[in-house]
Amino acid sequence: NFAEQWERALEIDPLFIFVTGWNEWTAGKYDTWSRWTWPPVIFVDEFIQEFSRDIEPMNGGHGDNYYYQLCDYVRRYKGVRSLTPVKPSPIVIDGNFDDWIPVQPSFKTDPGTPVWRDYRGYGKAGPYVNHTGRNDIVEAK
Numbered sequence: 001n002f003a004e005q006w007e008r009a010l011e012i013d014p015l016f017i018f019v020t021g022w023n024e025w026t027a028g029k030y031d032t033w034s035r036w037t038w039p040p041v042i043f044v045d046e047f048i049q050e051f052s053r054d055i056e057p058m059n060g061g062h063g064d065n066y067y068y069q070l071c072d073y074v075r076r077y078k079g080v081r082s083l084t085p086v087k088p089s090p091i092v093i094d095g096n097f098d099d100w101i102p103v104q105p106s107f108k109t110d111p112g113t114p115v116w117r118d119y120r121g122y123g124k125a126g127p128y129v130n131h132t133g134r135n136d137i138v139e140a141k
Contacts, residue, residue: 002021002066006069009073009077010077017077019070022055022056055067084105089104091103100141103141106139107141108138111138114134114136116131118131
């Protein structure tokens with residue numbers, strides 16, 4: 001469904017594309033929802049992964065597949081340059097990093113972006129904590 005919608009959007013080439021399915025896993029505390037009564041919590045829009053329109057990365061399930069599809073389709077829509085093809089580049093392991101200079105493609109990001117996560121969860125879920133100390137990678141080849 002996600003790919004079909006993107007293919008159609010690319011076919012008609014609209015001025016804007018609005019992605020609406022990033023995070024639709026919603027839990028709300030309602031006494032009633034429509035005609036049903038379900039105390040104390042009702043999941044209002046999804047109940048199993050198969051029928052979810054949620055494309056955000058998740059543990060288990062579809063992982064980050066939809067995120068990478070989103071990146072690919074946005075690149076195609078915006079008309080950005082193609083990625084440089086990957087080809088073998090021998091590197092001598094001698095402590096001199098000059099062998100890495102011609103290696104392509106090169107992916108860069110701003111320094112200082114990793115952050116620790118420590119936030120309250122909903123109800124008895126407990127806190128969401130991630131103090132893994134991820135590396136601040138600024139370039140990958």
